[in-house]
Amino acid sequence: MRRTLNPGRTVAWIVLIVLMLLTLFPFYWMLRTAFSDNTQLAGNPNSLLPVESTLGAFKRVLGLATVEEAQAQGGSGASVNFWLYLRNSLVVATVTTVCQVFFSAMAAYAFARLRWPGRDKVFAVFLAALMVPPIFTTLPNFVLIKNLGLLNSFAGIILPGAFMTPFAIFFLRQFFLGISRELEEAAMIDGAGHRKIFFGLILPMSAAPITTLAILTYINSWNDYFWPLLVGQQENVRVLTVALGVFRSQTPQGSPDWAGLMAATLIAALPMIILFLAFAKRITNSIGFSGIK
Amino acid sequence: MTLSRRSLLKAGLAGIAATAVAGCNNGAASRGTGEVIYWLWDSAQLPMYAEAAKAFHEQNPQYTVTIEQYGWNDYWSKLVTGFISGTAPDVFTSHSAKYPLFADKGQVLPIDDFVAQDGVDLGIYQQGLADRWVGADGKRYGLPKDWDTEAYFYNSAFTEAAGISTEQLNSMTWNPQDGGTFEEIVRRLTVDAKGRRGDQPGFDKETVKVHGLGFADGGGNDGQTSWSWYAASNGWKYSEGEPWGTRFFYGDPKFTETIAWWRGLITKGYMPTLAQAKSGVDVTATFGAGKYGITPNGSWMMGAYSGLGKVKTKLARLPEGPNGKRMSMMNGLADTIWAGTTRQEAAWAWVKFLGSKQAQDIVAKAGVVFPAVKECMPAATAAFKADGWDITPFLEPVAAGATFAYPASPNAADLTAIMSPAMDSVMAFETDPADLVEANDEVNQVLAAAS
């Protein structure tokens, strides 16, 4: 497609840029807040630049400030053992994503490309799980993990999401349905079994949706808060979101450490942004090679 | 252990095993019998309790304390999950609004026997505090650790600009008809966009820049930091049979006339509308932005007000009401022991230590909250003074015996669920104060059904 700058294209670009600015402004506001002096924030609500700009908030979050300093700056005195929690988050999100996407892809294959009696009914049941309010699952799952002796272990945090989510199966099934049958049948004629078709044909053909799903799964797992809070409170398995929860609500009616909270949020999101940028480049390349556009 | 594993699993899955499982949770297996897990929610208090834990361990080398802190919202949901699954902490900080239900459900350990056995002197605490932790069943569930009352926080730059003296601020009167000198001061502190004060000609209540009085919300069922002292000094009380109310009086004329006056301040422009008040950050941050002259609040908030960089804050006494008194609610926290703990001895030793003068001295010196032990108050007063606070307005109601208790009830959550929308609806002018009779009937129905 050749790019010419006709009026329609210009308008389209303007719309896209406006949408991107709307998307970005709150992030600017987070940055501006994170670099501000927390005690001065309330007094200068409409300053577009950081108020009395300081690195104090980042120091507080990373534990580089003493408790006294942190409290004097309107912080909580709690800090984050950043590198340890980062490692834990990486472990949890990576294992969850790999297992969940792979097992879900297997199931989706069975639902989309295999023929067996009762398939659609079983799929409907799986799909219905999408509608199960989490309020049902959290408590029994917690008790189960506890009785399995998996509290405060990576296994306990990862297990409920490791095998499938209804969404992942549904998502991949829809894409697997779209793959043309001729290719599959040609492979069959060549004597390929289901394993070969799955690994050699379906998975590579679905590289784009699978990576999309993997990214989304990774983000979700990274941002998950309540479950790891319940199951993994000990230092050695505590993930970033749980650690940052300390900043969120402090005293029953206290005014929060806004600067610290924003700094913490940015710090928690940063690894994701870096990963995403690094990863996304490779994805588009691989899509380009496989010829699916 | 192997025998019960399977049945425990089953029972646990059925979710009915809160107490049965309690005896053998995983956390318990991996730690010694002298190791106490202690929870609190206020991060500002973490350093002082860490210090207390150190002192405790030095005196009792057989015991150690691990402190865990979770924010207010996570704290309670995690605690309940802990009760159900048998992973709750041995000792935890508790609140008047929450413990009656936990006690009612058998989740908190009565400590009467321990108190009797060790001869704990309950007379060292501020008047009435220890009894706050005697439940509806007559059993004692905790030793008090701190207490709080209410006062007005005011922006001293604004009061000076308005020509209001400290004496005037500390001798305010109030009544539900014209609001007394209190309303006069609030009126004077209100400033519109053109700089005209509430008591000056041409004042435009539609374009108010600074509201005289801070407003958070309708106050729910307790009104602790919003209307409780007006209503109390108007001769109203929450319920029959206090402190364990059996029939509430939210429909009482004394209460409705108080609320009608209070909401009148919105009409006059001295207080923002409910929509504005509930639209964003809390009262304290808004006060910090220089949008309020006076905000009422609890003593535990002094740290937050100290942290407001731009605004200089001072304290004023609550007004003298129709009954001739300056009334304030007095409430406090206590440390309670989980009924399912396998470390009762160690847990009690820690609770006893936290309620002792030695631990409360540490609390006092930190200058965050008021210690429950009377003798420790001078140290706390000094600590607050060092931070620039004269805390007399908080102490006076206690000295004068003009305090009343938080309306505790095992059904507190239901009362809040009914009263919060009802009060907000009145303050939003969607219903009238007289309509609170209906909400009150609902409250009493819930109580009748529960008993």
Added chain:
Amino acid sequence: MTATTSAPPGRKRRNLGDLKVALIFLGPATLGFVVFYIWPTLRGAYLSFTQYSLLSPPEFTGLKNYERMIHDGFFWNALVVTVEYVAINIGLQTVLAVLIAMLMYRLTKSITVRAVILLPYLVANVVVALVWYWMLDFQVGIVNQALTWIGIDPVAFFGDSAWAIPTVAGINIWRHMGYTALLVFAGLQTIPPYVYEAAAVDGSTEMKTFWRITLPLLRPVLVMVTVVTIIGSFQIFDTVAVTTQGGPINATRVIYYYIYERAFTRFDFGYASAMAMVLFAILAIVSLLQLRLLRAKESDLS
């Protein structure tokens, strides 16, 4: 259930088909499904017939919880408020997502653009809610400051009953539109270029191509996206919990928040379970209707 693939004619075999292979492929997922979804749901269904305070054993009470629901004004209010939220949220979000996906597809392959669009989704729900809560504050929020600068009166976004639900919906649209756009984008990428080339040869205009070709070919993905987002938005909770807590008065007491309140602050878990069952039923019906109406069969390509 109509979400089926039609088996190609001529290959019909009246036996177990690929059942053996299917069992292997389904094995791990089924294990997770039964243990972490089916079992808790059955237990929840049972609890909906009990009075259960979480802290003492459940007592069987038959249909009492369901009867209570009929007379519970809060419940009905919660349903209405939730539907209002879902309508605003899904309507705007889907349109915006398709728009963004199309723009990205037609204008640029830039990774940066894609990353920017997905950025809000990288931030946890609760923090997103907090940031907006602060930006939209009536007195000190930057949005209202900006409105004042251009001569508009400040708006009580969270405090005004009429504004509260649209505001909460807006925040979630901000966070999720990039995510949804990316799903749609993934769908766009699977449409073979020759289809467009053929359309161009036929002299089809841009708009015509979109309505006649792109949208129909996107159908399987769009169905999946709307089913998933509708189910998700019926369960809106975090944003309300952080910002309005159901207020002002009852304006944002959405169904999931009300269920949560009943279960964990009022310890009325049996009643909460009954409401969750009703929510479950509603979602099942809505999704079924959706799948039927939109006929989420195979893509029109095959």
